[in-house]
Amino acid sequence: MKKYLIFALCVLATAALFGCTPKAQPQSNSPTEESSSKEPVPPVSAPAGNKDVILATTTSTQDSGLLDVLIPLFEQKTGYRVKTVAVGTGQALAMGERGEADVLLVHAPEAEKKVVVSGAAINRRLVMHNDFIIVGPKEDPAKIKGSRSTVEAFQKIAKAKALFISRGDDSGTNKKELELWKAAQIEPKGSWYQESGTGMGQTLTIASEKGGYTLTDRATYLALKKNLSLVILLEGDKSLLNVYHVMQVNPEKFPRVNAAGGKAFADFMVDPETQKVIASFGKDKFGEPLFFPDAGKPDIY
Amino acid sequence: MDLVVQGLVKAFRLLLSGDPEVLEITLLTLRVSGLATLISLFLGVPLGLYLAVARFRGRELVVGAVNTGMGLPPTVVGLWVSILLWRNGPLGMLGLMYTPTAIVIAQAVIALPVVTGLTMAAVQQLSPKLRLQVLALGASPLQFWWIILREVRFGILAAVMAGLGSVISEVGASMAVGGNVRGYTRVLTTAIVLEVSKGNFDMALALGFVLMVLTYSITYALTIVQQRRRRW
Structure with missing residues (x-):
């Protein structure tokens, strides 16, 4: 009799364990593997300690597919793993204000300035616009x-x-x-x-x-x-005009923030190479670019 | 209707081609929801047995809470678990937010009342004479519980199916505590939501078919076991 119950439990247990693939690699192009096999160049800044970076961003960067291109690049370059939480800019900024994210990529200049003034975010930089x-x-x-x-x-x-x-x-x-x-x-x-x-x-x-x-x-x-x-x-x-900025969440205010990871991602977003990728993103599929890179230009927003 | 056909075709292609990302998402879904159901079983079955048999003041309050909990909204559970697990929350130092473990916790909370409630209901359907008979025959407490457990095993199987069904199909809690991180906490339901908002309806439909085939296969296996000794 109890055999059946045990059998049922086994079905469930195998279902659970079956999923336990050994250390499911973060992505098909896992940062460490790629860099060791294809890239002779060592990672720019090997992450010491916390290798997870929480990126709070807007739905538009995810729904348009831009992040699907940029994030694997960043992970491959630096060895960090990005946890993208794609929500509305309001919620993304709120996450920053509570120290629940490491870096913010958002598009509401007025609201962003308030978060910077409050001290929750630092180093706000212009990334792109559409x-x-x-x-x-x-x-x-x-x-x-x-x-x-x-x-x-x-x-x-x-x-x-x-x-x-x-x-x-x-x-x-x-x-x-x-x-x-x-x-x-x-x-x-x-x-x-x-x-x-x-x-x-x-x-x-x-x-x-x-x-x-x-x-x-x-x-x-x-x-x-x-x-x-x-x-x-x-x-x-x-x-x-729709302007995107990247900001780091202030580690001095929130000690649990991954300061190095947040900075690495923000730096990556304004890096000339990344900016080139942003400029060409969408051209093949839509015949026109979806975003226009702006890093380094005077920030009048 | 074209869309449904496209979705079905895409689902077959996905399944046959063994797309690595879909496979990974499917395995994660199995692992997370399977573990959550197991945890809810280990806690919920004893709790259900106890609540069915025990007599204590305020029992109705607890039972009422369990029955209400069977319809616990996943989004609410997701919110509560988020508040607990956030970096600056009470359990923040564990660093569990946006991990598969966080989803397991939230889903176990969702499945627990389902398993508890159905176990309890199954026990209460037994003839009360059974209790007297077993005790009269001089069963030890352990033997007593074992006999009850054996008698309600089919009811517990129903609880397993209902529990698994409730967690494998929920999206609110997985989205809130998992964050739908690609290659890490993306499960089938959150992937479907994302594909819909990207406008890839065929992909969303395909993933939906995968989810339903998966749920049906597991439930079917359990049903076979459950129906083997049917008396009606």
């Missing part, structure tokens, strides 16, 4: 195409009470959108203004399904375009 765009259904019910400015477009949407899908998640894009409503002197409210409470990819899908307008970063839009019935209706306005 731009926000306003997308919507081809029919363009609020007739925003051809608007001279974002403010005008937003005013038209509000006036026509045309459906607008907001991220509503305190992300960088959401912060930007609220800034723009404020500039247009409109308090977005009513049944035409809906908050999805999800990431950019999901929000674009919702806008596409419901035939609404939304503000998106260009990278995520291009990456998802094949599934969307949304077209670009406004672009190129100065207020639509």
Whole structure:
């Protein structure tokens, strides 16, 4: 009788142990292995002690696929393992403020400055930019195409009470959108203004399904375009610039922060070689780059 | 509908080609959810047996809590476990946040009430005369528990299936405490969420099929055992 129970337990146990592949390598191109077999150059800075780096970043860098390219490069170069936590910029900054991350890659300049002033983050550096765009259904019910400015477009949407899908998640894009409503002197409210409470990819899908307008970063839009019935209706306005900064979480304030790892990643992001990779990322797939490298340029944001 | 077909085709390709990343994610899912279910069994079965038989003041409160816990929202568990495991949290020095171990802990918490509750229910369905009979025949406490355990073994198997099913399919806790780190804490459910937000619906569907095939295979094996001696 008990045989059956034991057998059942065994099934479960094997299931559990089966998964116990010896030291599952962090990634197909494990940093140590690659560097020993292919690269004659020793790792730039062999990590002493903690080799895990927690990167808190926005969904756009992950959903666009940029991090899938950059992180293996960084791991191979330095031997660190990056734990990417891709959340909205609001949450990423909050993680930094609580010392729960080592390095932040975010895109909400105003909010970032506050975190630096508070002392939670240091060494804020310009990495890259792309731009926000306003997308919507081809029919363009609020007739925003051809608007001279974002403010005008937003005013038209509000006036026509045309459906607008907001991220509503305190992300960088959401912060930007609220800034723009404020500039247009409109308090977005009513049944035409809906908050999805999800990431950019999901929000674009919702806008596409419901035939609404939304503000998106260009990278995520291009990456998802094949599934969307949304077209670009406004672009190129100065207020639509989307700027990414990298910051290290202050180890003096949070002793458990992996200071060396955070610094290594921040340095990597502004390294000329990485910047070249950023510049070419997406060209083959989308015919145009998704991000424009900015490291070393005067930071006016 | 094209999408479903594409997803199925992709799932077959993934399974046949043995894509290393998908394989790794699948193995991690098995390992994490399997371990979590095992832990919940070792804690939940004794607890369920005890709660079914014991008489103490406030028992209903505890039983009510267990029954409520069977529907514990994974996101809430994820949040609580995160707060405990964060670097600056009470267990921060263990450095468990964003590791597979953190997912095991959270999932064990999710499965525990399920296993406890179903074990308890199985025991309570036994005829109360059994207790008297066993004790009257002079069974030692150890023998007594062993007999009860034997009588409810099929109920416990149901508890195993329900527990495993609840953790292998949850995403909220794995995302919160694991962080969906590629090659390290990415399990099937969090990978599906990511592929959806990347707009790769066919890949998301394919991973969904892999997850369902996996769950079905395990559950089927357990069901075979459970149904071998059916009386109805």
